[in-house]
Amino acid sequence: MIKNRKVFFLAALMSATLLSGAAQAGDPAKTYQVAVRAAGFVEGASGTSQIGIVFDPAVAESVAAKDAIMAQNGGSLKVGQLTVAATPVEASKLSGTTGLKGVYLTPGLSSQFGAVQAYANANKVLSMGADVACVKGGQCVVGAETEPSVQVYVNNAAAGAAGISFQSAFRMMIKEL
Numbered sequence: 001m002i003k004n005r006k007v008f009f010l011a012a013l014m015s016a017t018l019l020s021g022a023a024q025a026g027d028p029a030k031t032y033q034v035a036v037r038a039a040g041f042v043e044g045a046s047g048t049s050q051i052g053i054v055f056d057p058a059v060a061e062s063v064a065a066k067d068a069i070m071a072q073n074g075g076s077l078k079v080g081q082l083t084v085a086a087t088p089v090e091a092s093k094l095s096g097t098t099g100l101k102g103v104y105l106t107p108g109l110s111s112q113f114g115a116v117q118a119y120a121n122a123n124k125v126l127s128m129g130a131d132v133a134c135v136k137g138g139q140c141v142v143g144a145e146t147e148p149s150v151q152v153y154v155n156n157a158a159a160g161a162a163g164i165s166f167q168s169a170f171r172m173m174i175k176e177l
Contacts, residue, residue, distance in 0.1 A: 029068040029071070032104060035143065035144035036079070036084050038154070038174075040082045041166045042166060045080075048083045050102075051085065051101065052088075052094065052097060054112065054116060056090070060108075065106035066106050069104075084102075103116055104129060105129035114139055117162075124163040135153045135154070135155045141158045154176050156177070
């Protein structure tokens with residue numbers, strides 16, 4: 001029953017986000033919400049998970065996205081049995097960061113894709129982002145788009161390399177790459 005509730009909740013969120021017009025191009029907080037909901041479908045996820053919001057202070061788009069994400073409830077989000085708590089992490093300091101259960105790449109960080117996935121693989125954490133090219137290239141596990149419609153992408157090879165597996169109910173709502 002809980003799995004069905006999670007499926008319904010994610011589907012409802014995606015539909016509500018799309019239909020409300022809130023998920024417009026350039027709305028990084030909404031894209032973050034859609035992508036990070038995947039964390040609730042990771043096998044064994046419960047309690048509180050710290051997600052690093054990876055940004056580069058030299059990239060205006062990245063800083064703006066980080067600020068928008070953190071402005072919305074401090075980046076915290078309840079996803080089923082899991083509470084996701086966001087913490088900003090400068091891209092240049094990611095490799096020395098501990099205690100994260102996942103990382104979310106802000107837009108404009110294509111040069112950081114490889115380093116972020118290397119971190120995810122080494123630490124067995126979920127990598128997510130708004131840039132679907134990261135997922136298609138196997139350097140992020142989860143990516144999300146909110147325009148023209150809501151779509152969540154998962155790269156199975158990247159998930160396997162990071163030791164991430166998803167509940168079967170989640171697979172009905174995503175596009176696997």
